[in-house]
Amino acid sequence: MSGTVKGPASYFPSIEAKYGRPIADWKSMIRAQTGLKHMELVAWLKSEHNMGHGHANALVADTLREIKNES
Incomplete structure (x- = not known):
């Protein structure tokens, strides 16, 4: 099995590099x-933090x- 990260987490290195915060910080803010629902959170990240749609959606x-798995 390869160590390639798939899914939303595959965006995390570029999110950290582009926006200058660790993923844990972004997740705490979310x-x-x-x-707020999924797309409302995406819109919030885009409007308040100038994040691109793909990065916001992945986060x-x-x-x-x-959160769902914690329940």
Whole structure:
């Protein structure tokens, strides 16, 4: 099995490089935005942090997956 990262996490190195924050910071900020749905969180990242759609979508998808698995 190869060590290639797939799915939303494959975007994480470029997100950290482009936006200058660790993924853990972005996920904490997403978690703090309570009551928002997936696309609302994507729109928030795009408007408040000038993040591209693909990067925002990857972060939100992975964070919401983690939250779901914690339940």
